[in-house]
Amino acid sequence: MFMESTDIRERRRPGARKDPEADRLILETAHRLLRELGYDRLTMDAVAREAGVARTTVYRRYKDKADLVSAAIDTLRMPARRSSSGDVRRDLVAQLDSVRRNYGVSLAGTLLMEEPYNPRLLELFRERMVTPQRGIVAETIRHGIERGEIRPDVDVERILDLLLGAFFAAVFAGGRPGPDWPEAIIDALWPALAARQARRL
Amino acid sequence: MFMESTDIRERRRPGARKDPEADRLILETAHRLLRELGYDRLTMDAVAREAGVARTTVYRRYKDKADLVSAAIDTLRMPARRSSSGDVRRDLVAQLDSVRRNYGVSLAGTLLMEEPYNPRLLELFRERMVTPQRGIVAETIRHGIERGEIRPDVDVERILDLLLGAFFAAVFAGGRPGPDWPEAIIDALWPALAARQARRL
């Protein structure tokens, strides 16, 4: 006979459980402060205080600030806006406007700055936000190619650089651009995308 | 008669002079560390130490870190590369490659993050770097229009957003791009710029 004490199923260790409510509050607070403040200005103290727990409770779950922020980034989700209005041009304008309205410059910027010291953070951000974002736009472009609205020989990755980067350049040059900006960008880029060379009005 | 003591020419005040050598060393060190580290990771202590002066000597010249960094940004100068190879397309590739090789992502990024707290820093950066940078490219484009190589109805500001922003998008997506990248970007954008619709090979 075998002793039941060596049961393969993990025997629950003694002692109190980590409060799942605290888990949730800490992660949600970190997520919010990360979006509001970026990496640098998020403080462990503020997370603990606004989550209503002691600072040490945060450190019991995450070994340091980078670890906490990693977990918070991991909960970021790019809303998969499958935009299929039937008009590629309009889809692109809508997607660019979504970037314009929602993109967290603080977060993106600080993670980029932290890259030499905490490469994992930017890596995660790419995985969760940048790559999905590019994927959505790429899909729209490929959709346009299939339907003959976009020339088939475009360099999709470079078009993504141009389109999505334009937002950063605009912010740098003069702050977050206005609501007319996305359409102006697509107008300017369109001849590089359009399958048929439409004459201007 | 008027008393000569109210002489308009400033009477030199008594006491020791501020060491001009210290002036120079502090500003040069701040400039260098700013480019290497960005705003956040530049510390007053490191500036003082590497300039070989006491920390208080720095504070006697600049009231705080933002003040010192402002002065350092003020010494940034965009090298006015008047590129006139006679070929607009090649000029644009060269200018984009200059951005690719030289652009300080740390500096730009951290200043952008500091904007809500120290708007003056980003302002100065725009004045010294962003605006001149855009000006150079804009001039190249207008030059191309005059010579009939670029369509006259382009939205120059939006083209600048697209061109210069592409660099940021590329960095975000996967790190500083390689030497072939600038040409690929111009290739991708060219149909939106070219006056005559050249058929692809």
Added chain:
DNA sequence: TTTTTACGCTACGGTCTGTAGCGCTACAAA
């Protein structure tokens, strides 16, 4: 000489990070 200023130094209060240890409580095993 007297006064004013720069310099380097030390010390301080404040914020932030990350660690250690204290009572107390919750929970599982003996």
Added chain:
DNA sequence: TTTGTAGCGCTACAGACCGTAGCGTAAAAA
């Protein structure tokens, strides 16, 4: 029930960084 383990909140701490204050000393003008 007793015993051992672990979470929680709290306080204290070392270390980095910011910005300020005051000291003795040296330099420069009145």
